[in-house]
Amino acid sequence: MRTVLILPLALLAACQQAPDPRGVARDETLLTVNATGRAETRPDEARIQLGVQSLGANGGEASRANNEKMAKVSAALTGLGIKPDDLQTRNLTLQRIDYGKDRGRFRADNVVEVRLRDMAKVGQVIAAATDAGANVLSGPELRVSDREAANRSAYAAAYRAARSRAEAYAGAADLKIARVLAIRDGGEAGMPIPYAGDAMQEAAAVANVAPPPFNPGMNSSEVRVRVDFALEAK
Numbered sequence: 035m036r037t038v039l040i041l042p043l044a045l046l047a048a049c050q051q052a053p054d055p056r057g058v059a060r061d062e063t064l065l066t067v068n069a070t071g072r073a074e075t076r077p078d079e080a081r082i083q084l085g086v087q088s089l090g091a092n093g094g095e096a097s098r099a100n101n102e103k104m105a106k107v108s109a110a111l112t113g114l115g116i117k118p119d120d121l122q123t124r125n126l127t128l129q130r131i132d133y134g135k136d137r138g139r140f141r142a143d144n145v146v147e148v149r150l151r152d153m154a155k156v157g158q159v160i161a162a163a164t165d166a167g168a169n170v171l172s173g174p175e176l177r178v179s180d181r182e183a184a185n186r187s188a189y190a191a192a193y194r195a196a197r198s199r200a201e202a203y204a205g206a207a208d209l210k211i212a213r214v215l216a217i218r219d220g221g222e223a224g225m226p227i228p229y230a231g232d233a234m235q236e237a238a239a240v241a242n243v244a245p246p247p248f249n250p251g252m253n254s255s256e257v258r259v260r261v262d263f264a265l266e267a268k
Contacts, residue, residue, distance in 0.1 A: 056262070057215040063207075063265040064215070067199050071192030071259070074252045075184040077176035080156050083124055084163050085145030085170045093128055093140045100142035103167040110166035111148060114159055120149040145170055151179075157245030178253055185222070185255055192259040193217070200263045209265040220258025 058064045086103040090096030111121065125145035131137055148163075150156055156174055164171070178184045197211075204210055 058264050061266060062212055063209060065200055065203055065263045065265050066260065067196045067203075067263065068220070068258065068260050069192050069196035069199060070256055071188040071190065071195060072254060072256045073185060073188035073191070074254050075178045077178050077250050077253050078151065078153065079177045079179045080150045080153060080174040080250070081177065082148045082150070082156070082160065082171070082173040082175075083145055084148065084160070084168045084172070085125070085143065086168055087170050088142045089131075089136060090140050090142070093130075093142075096140040096142040097128055100144055104144045106166040107163050107168045108146075110162045111159065114155065114162055116148060116150075116159070120151075122147045122149075143170070145172075150174075153248075153250050156250075157248040160248075161245040174248075176250055176253060178255075181255070184253075185257055188255055188257045189219075189259070192257050193261065196259055196261040200261070200265075204263075204265050207265070208268060210268050212264045212266040215262040215264050216260075217262075218260040220260055222255060222257055 054060075056064050084107070086100050086107060088096050088100035088103060090099055108121070123144070124147045125143055127141075127143045129141055131139050131141055148159060150159060160171065200211055
């Protein structure tokens with residue numbers, strides 16, 4: 035007579051090992067590597083804040099003087115081909131001065147941000163605006179307009195660095211990389227954008243100002259990646 039052994043369903047389930055939620059098989063080892071990649075790109079966009087600050091015995095006098103000077107600055111920018119969409123008012127104020135040698139007088143400010151896509155015009159724009167009466171200047175802030183495209187080489191460099199590190203670990207443990215389980219983008223590492231200028235500062239309004247020296251240099255970006263590798267015996 036043949037005997038048939040019937041196991042309870044619960045016991046059968048216990049005999050079957052549940053898959054590892056990390057994605058590795060029973061004979062594999064999980065290795066997680068964090069790496070960074072860097073790219074350098076020449077900036078193709080500059081943003082300059084410039085404008086006029088005027089003093090007057092009263093609010094009306096300060097405002098009129100400021101408006102007249104700012105109209106000349108705007109005309110100079112338009113003459114250089116700056117389009118209205120590339121001009122944005124950033125600061126427009128009128129206030130009474132309650133301290134110092136100008137106490138009791140009024141100060142009017144009008145500052146615009148100029149966006150330049152032609153880097154060769156940066157020095158020319160600064161000179162023309164200053165010559166037209168601008169006495170407030172900040173920047174330029176140098177940017178890369180297509181940051182995603184600029185970071186592509188950094189992404190590739192980050193993955194290559196992770197792979198190289200994983201191969202080193204695997205070799206030291208007498209293992210090899212079997213497969214890639216996951217790639218997680220860590221985003222940009224938050225490196226600061228270089229500035230050619232500092233905070234807001236007064237600029238001397240000198241007639242026929244020569245364009246100042248300007249060098250866009252290179253912007254650096256850094257990205258992070260986390261990669262899970264499955265290692266197996268050689």
